[in-house]
Amino acid sequence: MAATKTLEPGSEWEHLDRDGDGIITDEEIAMERRMIELQDLRSDMENEDKKQDAQRNMAWFALFGMLLYPFSVVLAIWLGLSQAGEILGDMAAVYFVSVAAIVAAFYGKEAITANKNSVNVSAKKTVVDNR
C-alpha cells in the first residue's frame, strides 16, 4: 500500500477538506472547482451588468446633448456670445450625425441582443453538477 499523503502545516489547500475529516476527496476538489466556476460566472454577469449600465448612460447623455443642443445656441446668443452661437450652429450638422450614430448603435445593439437570450454569458460556460 502506498504511503499516506499529508498536507504540510498551514497549506493553502487545507480549506479543501470541507467536512474536516482530514481527507481531501476527489468530490471535495470537484466542489471547489464548481465554486470557482460559479464565482467566475457571477463576476462575468456583474461585468456585463456594469457594461450595459455604462452604455445606457452614454446613450442617455448623447440623447440629452442632442435635445439640449439647440438651447445652447439660443443661450449663447441670449448671453451675447454671438460668435459662440455661430460656431455651435456650424458644428450642428456634424454633431447631430455623430450623436445620432451613437444612439442608433446603442438601440441597434439592444435590438440584436434582445433576440438572443439577454444573459448570454451562461451559454459560454457550462457548470457540471455531477453530485
Ligand SMILES: [Ca+2]
Ligand atoms: Ca474531507
